[in-house]
Amino acid sequence: MGAVYLVRHGQASFGAEDYDRLSERGAEQAALAGAELRRREVTFSQARTGSLSRQVKTAEIALAGLDSAPAVKEDPRWNEYDHVAIAEHHAGGADQVGADPRAYQAVLDAALTSWVEAGDGSPCAETWPAFLARVRGALEDVVATLGKGEHAVVFTSGGVIAAACGALMGTPEAGLLKLNRVTVNAGITKLVSGRGGLTLLSFNEHPHFEADAAKLLTYR
Incomplete structure (x- = not known):
């Protein structure tokens, strides 16, 4: 196997x-x-x-x-999803530069949920x-x-x-x-x-x- x-x-x-x-x-x-x-x-x-x-x-x-x-x-x-684009289109453009990791993760989690729910209708590339x-x-x-x-x-x-x-x-x-x-x-x-x-x-x-x-x- x-x-x-x-x-x-x-x-x-x-x-x-x-x-x-x-x-x-x-x-x-x-x-x-x-x-x-x-x-x-x-x-x-x-x-x-x-x-x-x-x-x-x-x-x-x-x-x-x-x-x-x-x-x-x-x-x-095998590349990761584009978290920058997902945050831009599904979280109002949240920027990770200088951000608190936990706070940014919470924003990204919500953005990922929105991205998944949007399906083919997401504005992300x-x-x-x-x-x-x-x-x-x-x-x-x-x-x-x-x-x-x-x-x-x-x-x-x-x-x-x-x-x-x-x-x-x-x-x-x-x-x-x-x-x-x-x-x-x-x-x-x-x-x-x-x-x-x-x-x-x-x-x-x-x-x-x-x-x-x-x-x-x-x-x-």
Whole structure:
């Protein structure tokens, strides 16, 4: 039975002009995720990442810790939803630069709900149905290229992971709006592929952020 490991990127630079840059803590988180993958002794036949800087850098750091890792293939379908556009069109243009993280998250949660409810009628360049379709397509393509017993690792974002897991449980909207809130930076989600199709085996694993590493646990 093959598996797809979805790894959320490390902490980005919230509040900065360049949000997409991996923070110093994010780099530490990425290294811990790599150490956790190495501990599991999983051999990956392929590795994917979105094209966002925080995703690419997380992949680079995490895979450097493995004894052997495949070349990483970038696929922008693994990119996160455009939170700036969603906030602009569904939250009156709320700006994250210099904002309080918790206050901004509350605004973004409400904006995401509005974005999902708007469906194809959203003024955003990418609507919720379009986002969900590209996430499903990216996941289906990875699964289709796996041979018997092969494993893939994908470095992506919380919203993508939440939507994919929600879709596997039959509730993609609830997945995005509820699971997205609790995904930890550099957490690991495991999907298994077998005769019955793709199944969610574990979500948001983060034992690598326990004990002495607990101080590195972040959600945003």
